[in-house]
Amino acid sequence: MREIAFVSFFLLAAPLGVLAAPTPFEDVIPSRVHQARAVVTPAPCQPQLSPPPTEQESAERFEKFAHAFLETKNLTEAFEYIDAVYINHNPFASANGPNAALDALGPYWDSVQITPLRRTFKGEFGWLNYRTNYFGEIVDRYRMEGGCIVEHWDQGEEYPSS
Numbered sequence: 001m002r003e004i005a006f007v008s009f010f011l012l013a014a015p016l017g018v019l020a021a022p023t024p025f026e027d028v029i030p031s032r033v034h035q036a037r038a039v040v041t042p043a044p045c046q047p048q049l050s051p052p053p054t055e056q057e058s059a060e061r062f063e064k065f066a067h068a069f070l071e072t073k074n075l076t077e078a079f080e081y082i083d084a085v086y087i088n089h090n091p092f093a094s095a096n097g098p099n100a101a102l103d104a105l106g107p108y109w110d111s112v113q114i115t116p117l118r119r120t121f122k123g124e125f126g127w128l129n130y131r132t133n134y135f136g137e138i139v140d141r142y143r144m145e146g147g148c149i150v151e152h153w154d155q156g157e158e159y160p161s162s
Contacts, residue, residue, distance in 0.1 A: 039106040040076045044084035044098060047146025058144045059121035065142075065149065070116045070130055075102060075109055083148035090154055101152075108134075120160060129159045 053061070061081055068078035082098040094100050113133040120127050126149075128140040139159050143151040 039102055039109075041099060041102055042076055042080045045081050045148035047083060047148045047150075049146045053147040055121075055123065058124065058147055059126075061147050062121045062126040062142070062144060062149075063119075066116075066119050066126070066128055070114050070128065073109055073112070073114065075105060081147075081149050083145070083150045085150055087151045089152060118159065122160065127157070127159055 065078050065081040068074045068080075079098050079102060082101070084097065086098050086101065087096045088101055094104065115131040117129040117131060117137070119129065124144050126142045126144065128142075129138070131137045138154060139157040141153045141157045142149045
């Protein structure tokens with residue numbers, strides 16, 4: 001009787017082992033989930049409040065963000081300039097905060113073709129104007145506080161005239 005129980009158990013359990021075994025294609029064809037994991041979430045930007053950075057210092061930090069975001073397309077480096085209290089005013093954003101933005105951009109950012117057009121920084125605001133193969137021409141506006149990006153707008157934004 002024990003032999004029948006053992007054989008029955010083996011026949012029932014063996015197919016489960018096959019289901020759990022890795023397929024030979026897992027290492028060849030990465031999924032979007034694997035690609036998204038390639039973006040390492042950096043620690044949030046720590047604002048410098050006392051003394052606050054000068055406009056020139058904020059502009060230099062914004063330039064580093066813009067370079068990482070548009071030219072090298074390194075989201076990990078770009079998001080080192082995003083504060084934990086980041087507010088995304090895009091109506092399609094699922095939530096505020098840098099993690100929600102990384103989750104949205106991470107799966108496809110490497111495949112986006114970007115042509116930077118211009119960028120500027122005035123006061124506490126920075127603008128990026130660029131063209132993509134997915135969304136056409138974009139104008140992003142960012143507000144910085146303490147040297148960190150705390151807000152973002154991209155719906156109906158216009159590049160400043162001067």
